[in-house]
Amino acid sequence: MTAEVVPTAAALVIGNEILSGKVQDTNSRDLALLLRKLGVRLEQVLVIPDDRARIAAAVAHLAKSYDWVFTSGGVGPTHDDVTIEAVAEAFGVRAVTDEETAQLIRRHYGARCTEGHLRMALVPEGAALETTESVRWPTVRMGNTFVLPGIPEVFRMKLAVVEHVVGRHRPFVSHAVYTKMDEGDLKPLLDAVVAAHPEVDVGSYPTWTDPRFRTKLTFDGLEESAVVAAKERFLASLPAGEPQWTDP
Amino acid sequence: MTAEVVPTAAALVIGNEILSGKVQDTNSRDLALLLRKLGVRLEQVLVIPDDRARIAAAVAHLAKSYDWVFTSGGVGPTHDDVTIEAVAEAFGVRAVTDEETAQLIRRHYGARCTEGHLRMALVPEGAALETTESVRWPTVRMGNTFVLPGIPEVFRMKLAVVEHVVGRHRPFVSHAVYTKMDEGDLKPLLDAVVAAHPEVDVGSYPTWTDPRFRTKLTFDGLEESAVVAAKERFLASLPAGEPQWTDP
Structure with a gap:
């Protein structure tokens, strides 16, 4: 991976509770914001049920297609927690008990420790167990695939x-630029910017609810000078007196 | 499709703004809640960028794999709105102007109507234009694939x-059942219910933030009697005096 190549990533969200609408997934957005900050391009988010075969097939495919894969959910002691076994299957290894994690669990639960609790020490054989100074509980990484928990508070903690x-x-x-013009009127202006600045990703987002503007335009890229040039070209093309504001 | 077979669905969310974390996707959850109510099983949500080739490949695959497909986003006049062309490509047809929609657009914009506005009349050739009494603006459906807009307020309106x-x-x-027991302790109880009621989908969701309970258990299925039996079996297996409450 050289400095010129943008690393890519995919998120795999595992959870019947999301597909049934019981829970709004927020983990993939928290991940998206972090990856953006790190300069990693999130290219896909896939939400699938707690189904071992489907998870294994998805991980096998994604791990080959992207630099990084992040799974969310299906990690825990109960019957519907099948992500560890599925990731093991995707990488063609067994799920085994990590003795160090098992020790942590035994110490944490003491006499109350059950077979269920100890299931949380299962890892794909050969997985790395990542920790930081602030996040001591091991995080499972199998090759390029991080196995993250579904509980939003814990997921966020693991992002460190x-x-x-x-x-x-x-x-x-x-x-970003905000304007009161609508997309139909903006189209020729945007087409000119896109043609002149193919290296800048220009986005156009109408709002139906914000009274302050009608369309938000975004200019994204790796080269600050190119992003600014595209934005300035767009601003210069707006009709005289058309209200607009920019960020930054 | 007989009454015994549950129709299946996939959602395809199109948007760089979601993958970059600028916007939290809520459309797929609104869709999930509606499909749940309609008795349709949402089996996958896929979020991908505003990329015509990728959208076309995803639609072609999903439309063959599920009874219904719902796309969200990439519909509008600007350069980053490529969903209509991509859906047309997926179905092997051209994107053509629908004259009735074009008339609606001309009437709406009057003298201000631009070529950009008229791009919103593009449809895959052969698409159905669905309307209801309350939602008069046509909604594009190509075979089993609905093409829905990304703006959340408009997306929600189209769900009718x-x-x-x-x-x-x-x-x-x-x-649902709420309990103060943790998943490690619940595991053997849940395993017994899952073994006895394979037709009921049993879910277990720990919380880290709600002081009222530690784990939420869900019992989902098509047969009310089976769902209730699974829930009752679980309740009967809880230790005497263990606090819990149910919904309903």
């Missing part, structure tokens, strides 16, 4: 480990 | 059209 292991790459630069 | 066309199937029944 992701940041530590993945590291910071060249960050994305993002500028 | 989805409900109208998809119709109500046998609804899912869902019961």
Whole structure:
């Protein structure tokens, strides 16, 4: 991976509770925000049920297709927690008990420790167990695939480990312009910017609810000078007197 | 599709703004809640960038694999709105202007109408244009694939059209139990219920933040009697005096 190549990532969210609408997934957005900060391009989010065969097939495919894969959910002691076994299957290894994690669990639960609790020490054979100074409980990483828990508070806590292991790459630069013009009128202006700045990702997002503006335009890229040039070109093309504001 | 077979669905969310973390996707959850009510099983949510080739490949695959497909986003006049062309490509047809929609657009914008606005009249050739009494603006459906807009307020409005066309199937029944026991201790109790009631989908969700309970158990299925029996079996297996409450 050279400095010129943007690392890519996929998120695999595992959970019947999300597909049935019982729970709003927020983990993939928290991950998206972190990856953006790290300069890693999140190229896909896939939400599937707690189904071992489907998880294994998805992990096998994603781990080959992207630099990093992050699973969320299906980690725990109960029958519906099948992610560890599925990741093991995807990598063609067994799920085995990690003795160090088992010790941590025995120490934590003491006399109350059950076979159920000890299931949380299962890891794909050969997995790395990542820790940081602040996050001491081991985080399972099998090759390029992080196995993260579904509980949002715990997922967020583990992102510090992701940041530590993945590291910071060249960050994305993002500028925004807000205008009261609608997309139909903006189209020729945007087409001109897109044609002149193919290296800048130009986004156009209408709002139906914010009274302050009608369309938000975003200019994203790796080269700050190119992003700024595209934004300035767009601003210069707006009709005189058209209200707009920018961020930054 | 007989009454015994549960129709299946996939959601395809199109949007760089979601993958970059700028926006939290809520459309797939609103869709999930509706499909649950209609008795349709949402089996996958896939979020991908505004990339015509990727959208086309995803639609072609999903439309063959599920009874219904719902795309969200990438519909509009600007350069990053490529969903209509991609859906057309997936179905092997051209994108053409629908004259009736073009008339609606011309009437709406009057003298201000631009080529950009008229791009919103593009449809895959042969698409059905669905309307209801309350949602008069046409909603594009190509075979089993609904093309829905990304703006959450408009997406939600269009769900009335989805409900109208998809119709109500046998609804899912869902019961929940809340307990202060942890998953490690619950595991043997849940394993017994899962073994006795393979037709009921039993879910176990720990919380780290709600002081009222430690684990939420869900019992979902098509047969109310089976769901209730599984829940009752679980309740009867809880240690005497263990606090719990149920919903319903």
